Amino acid sequence: MTFSExxxxxxxxxxxxxxxxxxxxxxxxDCAVIRMDNDRLWLATADTLVENVHFDYSWHPPGLLGxxxxxxxxxxxxxxxxxxxxxxxxxxxxxxxxxxxxxxFMQGFLAVLHEHDALLVxxxxxxxxxxxxxxxxxxxxxxxxxxxxxSGAKPGDLVWVSGELGVAAAxxxxxxxxxxxxxxxxWQKLVLAHLDPTPEVELGLLLAESGMVxxxxxxxxxxxxxxxHLCEQxxxxxxxxxxxxxMPVAMAKVAACLGGSALNWALSGGEDYRLLFTSSPxxxxxxxxxVKERMGREIYCIGTIVDGSGVVLIDGNQxxxxxxxxxxxxxx
Amino acid sequence: MTFSExxxxxxxxxxxxxxxxxxxxxxxxDCAVIRMDNDRLWLATADTLVENVHFDYSWHPPGLLGxxxxxxxxxxxxxxxxxxxxxxxxxxxxxxxxxxxxxxFMQGFLAVLHEHDALLVxxxxxxxxxxxxxxxxxxxxxxxxxxxxxSGAKPGDLVWVSGELGVAAAxxxxxxxxxxxxxxxxWQKLVLAHLDPTPEVELGLLLAESGMVxxxxxxxxxxxxxxxHLCEQxxxxxxxxxxxxxMPVAMAKVAACLGGSALNWALSGGEDYRLLFTSSPxxxxxxxxxVKERMGREIYCIGTIVDGSGVVLIDGNQxxxxxxxxxxxxxx
Numbered sequence: 302m303t304f305s306e307x308x309x310x311x312x313x314x315x316x317x318x319x320x321x322x323x324x325x326x327x328x329x330x331d332c333a334v335i336r337m338d339n340d341r342l343w344l345a346t347a348d349t350l351v352e353n354v355h356f357d358y359s360w361h362p363p364g365l366l367g368x369x370x371x372x373x374x375x376x377x378x379x380x381x382x383x384x385x386x387x388x389x390x391x392x393x394x395x396x397x398x399x400x401x402x403x404x405x406f407m408q409g410f411l412a413v414l415h416e417h418d419a420l421l422v423x424x425x426x427x428x429x430x431x432x433x434x435x436x437x438x439x440x441x442x443x444x445x446x447x448x449x450x451x452s453g454a455k456p457g458d459l460v461w462v463s464g465e466l467g468v469a470a471a472x473x474x475x476x477x478x479x480x481x482x483x484x485x486x487x488w489q490k491l492v493l494a495h496l497d498p499t500p501e502v503e504l505g506l507l508l509a510e511s512g513m514v515x516x517x518x519x520x521x522x523x524x525x526x527x528x529x530h531l532c533e534q535x536x537x538x539x540x541x542x543x544x545x546x547x548m549p550v551a552m553a554k555v556a557a558c559l560g561g562s563a564l565n566w567a568l569s570g571g572e573d574y575r576l577l578f579t580s581s582p583x584x585x586x587x588x589x590x591x592v593k594e595r596m597g598r599e600i601y602c603i604g605t606i607v608d609g610s611g612v613v614l615i616d617g618n619q620x621x622x623x624x625x626x627x628x629x630x631x632x633x
Numbered sequence: 634m635t636f637s638e639x640x641x642x643x644x645x646x647x648x649x650x651x652x653x654x655x656x657x658x659x660x661x662x663d664c665a666v667i668r669m670d671n672d673r674l675w676l677a678t679a680d681t682l683v684e685n686v687h688f689d690y691s692w693h694p695p696g697l698l699g700x701x702x703x704x705x706x707x708x709x710x711x712x713x714x715x716x717x718x719x720x721x722x723x724x725x726x727x728x729x730x731x732x733x734x735x736x737x738f739m740q741g742f743l744a745v746l747h748e749h750d751a752l753l754v755x756x757x758x759x760x761x762x763x764x765x766x767x768x769x770x771x772x773x774x775x776x777x778x779x780x781x782x783x784s785g786a787k788p789g790d791l792v793w794v795s796g797e798l799g800v801a802a803a804x805x806x807x808x809x810x811x812x813x814x815x816x817x818x819x820w821q822k823l824v825l826a827h828l829d830p831t832p833e834v835e836l837g838l839l840l841a842e843s844g845m846v847x848x849x850x851x852x853x854x855x856x857x858x859x860x861x862h863l864c865e866q867x868x869x870x871x872x873x874x875x876x877x878x879x880m881p882v883a884m885a886k887v888a889a890c891l892g893g894s895a896l897n898w899a900l901s902g903g904e905d906y907r908l909l910f911t912s913s914p915x916x917x918x919x920x921x922x923x924v925k926e927r928m929g930r931e932i933y934c935i936g937t938i939v940d941g942s943g944v945v946l947i948d949g950n951q952x953x954x955x956x957x958x959x960x961x962x963x964x965x
Contacts, residue, residue: 309758312735324754327753327755332755345770348757398641422667424645426642426645428686429764430684
């Protein structure tokens, strides 16, 4: 019997005993939340990247792979509005690993930590007989009255994303089909979104401090899955508008060339590492204004939180249930 | 070019920037040490187990493998005298993983956490195309004036270990040679030392609280390597007496049967997960008395800290430099 990643996680969750007095949130959000003192919380997250599952050496330069290994973990801290502090890195490497590869990988990994004022404090290095496996744990910090969970969304709230969706999936498909370095700058941007995603740490901090956000997480598995998690944790449903999903113009062109679907990439591609968040409609003007003023960038309203459960896509006059129809490594 | 695990770790260490104000100890000890508040510290450690490198399904029952995955991480917290609090578990599993296997593995893992009042708070579950890889991070706590580093040993101190050495290596060899379930109870004890090592959390707490210990760590790579680390961090050398190394009687018999060397197992076998610690000779009677009184068990004095560097084995009238001649996955 094989079963899905969600099955495994829910089975494990069911076995884990109740939370202790210091554990404010255990399994089920971007990070575990642990009490530090009366005012501050620790955030703890772990993510693992496996060769030929999450990355492919043939198109992933070691420096960018090191960067991505750090970024996908920092993104989970960003997803709760926290500030990353410390990282532990466990490397399972084949004995054939080259010194130059390792140096470039570590330079990339450490550069991303440095960009976000986080420090590597520990880890492990072991031999692997086959694939390389990188496991990272990141600890972050946040004020107790600022932390944003997946569980805070309320009916009527608007659903926002912090950037274009499906971009990393389009870039991955370009790499898979052997077109990683096209001359077109717009295509190159898609490829870089896959190779070197940027964790939204600064935006996460701003949104948490704004007091205007009711629920937040990062998008790592595709909108259809990520938003389904948020809805499930909040005990509500959502409706998103296909025409409102932010996608770069180049994506449609790439999709036509490669035989993919831009909308499908946006809904189920995964690995965009944008922020997905909800906010009262009262903030529909002030929230994007704040982000524009402080960071000079856009955020995108893509739908509404409603009573019920799951994720409905409204595409023209069609309504489609897309709940959890995202990317799932175990179901592939 | 291939290079050793120590090479990789030293290369990475050289690239890591200076410690931050909250980081009391980064790379180079059993755990990273992070300031919690004026009185308390966090300990953070990460360890990874790789299929067919650190374990073999053919002789490792899933429940005991789950136990060991937790125990080897708790052992690092014990090595600094701390109390484990929280764990994050990242599993990279082939899609063929069986539900029953996963249930038994998790029951074992969670049982060990429960035995030591630690909670699973997070992690990740991903697909692996080949080997299973288990990465664990454990966070522990300790009073700031109690933490024991590898770096505190002084010339004249006595060197102690908390239990028999080489036992896990002998048990591993029994498993490798297809004799995991002999009728002899003494042999079975060796096999269990490999399959289900016990982290010395309670003893570590007692030793840290005693105020009598100058340096401490756990033994995971074999005495010759572990003690070399302690000596290097403390800037001193050590002499250990072969005749004083605690080894069960059965080990010599097993070594004769299997064509191994009991002394070699004790020096370089690894995975015993006992405590290795140093203490002023003033405590040579009070320290073992305290342990006997409070825990009803022995500790073993195996040598002395001296000026200089490295580890010398005194075997009869022979002196042999055994520094770092322990087990090394990358050198194999």
